[in-house]
Amino acid sequence: MPANKPLVSIIVPVYNAQRYLRHCVDSILGQSYRNLQILLIDDGATDASGRICDEYASQDARVTVIHKPNGGIASAQNAGLDVATGDCIAFCDNDDIMHSSNIEHLLMALQRTRSDMAKGRWNQIGVSELPSTIKSASAAQKMGALTLIDDPLNAYQSVFCKTLRILGGARTEARYFNEANWCRLYKRELWDGLRFKEGHFAQDIRMAGPLYARMKRVVDVNEVLYYWLQEPDSVTHSKRTPAFWHDNVIAAAENFEFTLKRGVVPYRNYFGLTASVRDELRGLAGNSHARDDDRSLVQADRLGMRRMLGKMTAPQRLVGWVLASIRRAENLAYDVLIHAKR
Structure with a gap:
């Protein structure tokens, strides 16, 4: 990985997201770290999402759009991984918001600690909270404290109850993993020969073990860097x-x-x-x-x-x-x- 300004590829699977897509992409374009490859994967959207993606590509050379038949989120994520050329990989859901310091702070943590992955904290938000979230997500903030985790697979399997994370204190909270790929920054080589299993709902659960097993060290950044929009109609909540x-x-x-x-x-x-x-x-x-x-x-x-x-x-x-x-x-x-x- 180049020591100065490595290229970061951000993969965004897009499907029928016209209502919130602009908020998401604007938050990525507004990153304080500028050397980005932004991959918008139009997974056969039937609304205006594809056209919105093309608009962004015409306005910013960092944006690349891939239009493909609908194949599900795993297929879209794989399509992004197949064309990503960055030294690091990040993912973002098409209705979520990244804090403007997300990539900068995760990359700094990754480089300082020579870790395989950097992860930050996130907040869940409702649609009514979007205006205030967009404002707070663009505000400058100091980098949070760093904690190193040398056994990622064990941490993923053992630290998942919120009650015990609270009782265990800051160190235990830092060891919390889940299956989500967002609010993470990965070294590119972690994904060599590794792809999501397509045609399934739980593609992230299947990936968690093989992915974390490849990692020797993870760094946690104690800082909210991502905002997860809660929608009743999402697959996670309604399927x-x-x-x-x-x-x-x-x-x-x-x-x-x-x-x-x-x-x-x-x-x-x-x-x-x-x-x-x-x-x-x-x-x-x-x-x-x-x-x-x-x-x-x-x-x-x-x-x-x-x-x-x-x-x-x-x-x-x-x-x-x-x-x-x-x-x-x-x-x-x-x-x-x-x-x-x-």
Whole structure:
């Protein structure tokens, strides 16, 4: 990586995002770090999103637009990775906002610590908060404190309950990972030969284990650098079908086994696996028109979960159950306080 001004590629999958897309792209163009390759991947949008992308490309030479048939977010992210030429890679969702210091501060942290990935903090916002967020996101701010994490895969699997993160203090909070690719800055070589599995809802869960396993060191920047817009119609908040739940079960199981083989206890995937099977069972119980295929699939997932959990020791399963119980309670509060944002 060049020591002075490395090129940073920012990949933005775009699909039917005309309502918020300009806010997102404006926040990227407004980055204090200027040496950017901005890749807007029009994933077969049927609204004005593609035209908006082309407008930005005609106004700023740093913007490149790729128009492709709809293939889902994994396909769009892969299309961006295939053409990215930057020394570092970042992602941004098409309705979110990056703080103007996002790339500058993450890049400084990456270079100072010689880490494989730099990550920042984020806030969830509602649509009504967009005007104030846009203003605060453009304001200058000092770089936050840095914390090094030398075991990223273990941190990802073990630190995921908000309650325990609060009780553990700043060091524990810094070790918090999730599957999201935004508010991260990656060294380009991490993605060599690695691509998202297309045609699935939970492409980020499948990627988490293999990606974090490649990293020797991660640096956390204690600073809000990203704003995640909460929309009731987004896939994360609204897509609740047998296919969605099943995909989450399989993704958690794949990541569970990948992690366990590397000598790390997959506590996060214990929660993801059991929660997704529970959602499947509840969805089946509440669907009087469920097909026999759906019932067979749920039962197969339930048996597969039991076999997978049987690979853990009894003490590990107990810890997993405790952590999962805490996380489920937190999710109830999260649904009320965060998903209800307007």
